[in-house]
């Protein structure tokens with residue numbers, strides 16, 4: 001096979017329901033193209049600018065030399081890291097894997113070690129949009145389990161009126177605990193429950209109080225109990241609670257994850273495929289986690305391309321745990337086809353080449369960019385914009 005060359009890098013901002021997806025499409029001189037996703041919630045236009053600057057390097061290159069290109073885009077750029085640059089690199093790097101997989105006629109997971117499993121366990125997020133009382137949580141939990149979910153994630157405290165990053169009132173703490181109790185009662189003992197704090201506790205002691213309040217409900221992980229900047233605080237919380245700690249959606253590259261795990265800061269790492277530096281970087285992060293007996297469960301709230309790259313990693317990473325799932329926008333599969341097969345909350349590993357998706361430029365243009373921010377303390381606003389689960393997970 002003669003050398004392929006990159007000829008063009010295109011970006012598409014697609015107005016998803018509560019964040020804009022930034023799709024990177026890379027064209028080559030043999031007619032093959034690949035797609036990646038660089039969505040950074042609330043900052044998509046900023047990252048788009050970074051992709052445009054990376055294009056100066058990547059146009060004219062051989063798309064197969066992915067490790068070399070990561071090193072050039074990250075290491076040789078003098079300013080290394082930060083979520084804007086690593087998201088931009090993630091979009092470009094993923095598109096190169098899509099090209100390489102298509103050119104060789106294999107799914108990307110075949111190039112990252114091959115399958116370690118045949119199906120992937122999913123858990124549902126954004127199923128609890130009805131309101132935040134324990135009764136409303138209970139009703140919503142029963143509904144989503146009927147649609148096949150085997151695991152449910154939720155934040156029982158975030159978005160409640162009066163919540164404050166630095167103060168945890170007993171009234172809010174207790175209502176959140178009651179909501180967790182109601183969900184456990186509604187779904188029975190065998191459904192896995194995951195609590196996401198979204199980093200709302202800016203004092204480690206309050207994060208510990210919250211965890212202690214829900215420990216008795218057999219919670220499978222407690223996510224971002226404190227914000228992501230202080231890894232020692234994360235490790236402190238983990239040392240004090242009897243629930244596995246998950247974190248990493250706001251950490252990037254092998255370096256942050258090495259420091260997190262070295263301090264004892266996590267049982268489960270959650271790199272985001274649109275942010276962490278790309279598919280090979282995610283594979284390395286998973287390996288670092290494995291060496292600390294920690295599991296890998298990618299953060300997966302963005303567009304269909306990011307979902308597809310998460311599935312590729314879930315297929316090959318031995319210490320993969322479970323994959324996040326959000327209800328899709330009704331038009332989502334017009335913009336990006338991704339014919340996944342999901343049965344009873346488990347996704348069959350696809351065998352299409354590359355990422356296995358087809359991005360439709362014309363359909364994408366029908367959903368233009370909309371300015372929107374991502375706020376931690378105002379989650380009900382985001383919840384109102386998020387689509388509802390209309391049928392089974394897919």
Ligand SMILES: [Mg+2]
Pocket residue numbers: 196198223224249
């Ligand atoms: Mg989270």
